[in-house]
Amino acid sequence: MVIGTFKCSFELEQALGELEHDGISRQKILIVQMDAAPKNTIEFLGGPRDLHANAIEVGMASATASAVIGTAVGFSLELGPILWGLIATFIGFNVGYWLYLFIKKGLHTKRDNDLPEVIVIVQTSREQSVRFIETMWKYGALTVGKASEVKKDAVANVDT
Structure with a gap:
């Protein structure tokens, strides 16, 4: 053998x-x-799973800031402050979420030791x-x- x-x-x-x-x-x-050896819950912190959780947090913060700006600008635009606030919220969340993932993805790539x-x-x-x-x-x-x-x-x- x-x-x-x-x-x-x-x-x-x-x-x-x-x-x-x-x-x-x-x-x-x-x-x-x-x-691989089973991981305890403490080792999960800072892992790739938290990458998406952090991206959602950044997306929410970006959505909040964008909603405030969209609502303020919406008073002078045709659709009104509510619709522009919702549009800005959607855009702000997506920009924050995907930008965070794009920037941080390199830190969480799989290495040879993880295979x-x-x-x-x-x-x-x-x-x-x-x-x-x-x-x-x-x-x-x-x-x-x-x-x-x-x-x-x-x-x-x-x-x-």
Whole structure:
């Protein structure tokens, strides 16, 4: 068995494609996506979820300011202060919301460290294992290992 760990990426797909191209059937490949440690509620503060909450707050503040200006200007325009206040509110909210997201989005982009790890286990012969190890390294595996021969009795004990 050859075992490799990858970040969930396009290189992983390329490595799997090359393994299948080299004659390993899908039944001999096991792929396991690892879960990250669960986050507690304190760690959620300042995360990407709060990005939209903050954008809504900025949008509301911008909508309030725009409503005041729209209402004041609306006294001298044809549709009147109420309609111009509502129009300015809608425009102000959208400008504040989208401008905040546009400016702050770069701070919350997903980094490589945030990508989940994937473990690929390939059951292969000893002769082919060297080639598969090289394939995994070629496509950016984080770690690669080779399991020694597993006895069927040991596997049967694990299953029970």
